[in-house]
Amino acid sequence: MIKISSSLIPSPKRPNHEDAGLSRRTAFRWTGLSDPSASEGELCRSFRRMAVLRQAILLSQPEQVLYHRLVKALPEHMVLAQVQVSRVLGVKKGFNFLAWNNRINRLSYDFVLCGKDASVLAVIELDDQSHDNPDRADTDQKKDRATAAAGLRLLRWHVKSLPDESAIQAAFVPPILITVD
Template sequence: MFSVFVYAFIVLMFAGLIVAAVKNAKGKRRGLVWQVLDALAQKGKDAARGPRFVPKKVLTAPEQTLYHRLKAALPYEVLAQVAFSQFIGVKGGSRKANFAKFGTARQKVADFVICRRDLSILAVVELDDRSHTRKRDQAKNAVLEEAGIPIIRWHVKDMPDRERIRDAVAALVQPQPEASQNVGRAEPAVE
């Protein structure tokens, strides 16, 4: 019957063999097992640092496709991923009421904003995919409708070609009066 000392001796022997193998492997090409252990150790170090900011692409692959099609099809400026707070303002109520109403729009983001040369807004384009929900889309639609900004929606499974893009935007183009509501930058500030 093995005693506790024998088990301890065996464990220490294995630990000694592992230490010797690590010392011997330094500077040499390490085997797959060691590479896996190193990767696990690095992952543990990364997790220990906690969350951190990392770069990511501005547009998803389908959004990139639509962006390039919009740019190729239209003689207008096309802006991507624009916060509503950059082109929607609020007027007409008390300072507190305007600020509260603005709060319902400022966190929303338009997939694309089509602008004239003077950067006045012609339309907002939304590419609906699985990240879009009916409730959020209806909220965006309501804000844009109230502001008088046309919205064009396409589904990712029915991506428009250049001709369809031109037709949809051409239907929106109308001569602008001198004092257009879109001239200049919309102020998110509250009256």
């Protein structure tokens, strides 16, 4: 049996601010260290704590499919994805902004359909099995009530039955008004 000394095995290089192409000054701002005379070791440790962050994928696979179908089916509209409810719904003057905004603070819509002038026409939610969870159902009801109170149309589609382009177009056909003489 061959015994290898651990001093002969190179340890993997740990990420530091130089690896990310950051100056020492920028790394201090990012890591939140307040003492500019902190040692290089302290700076590297703080930067490594930040190394747990990664880029997230914004849309799930079904959301990506639906996004592309929406864009293709409704070319005269803007389709926005993962929009916070508080960016779409506002609090009317005379009401307690903080109290009402806190009710919708961390909610988001999967898609927001806008006209070319960025006016919101409808919002779309894509539901999967997680929406069967009682807590999630409560959140969905809160979002439904807030959206309805603002006079916005909310469509819910399930990931197991994504609409095709013609079904999307049919869902957004302007209602035909029939007058009886």
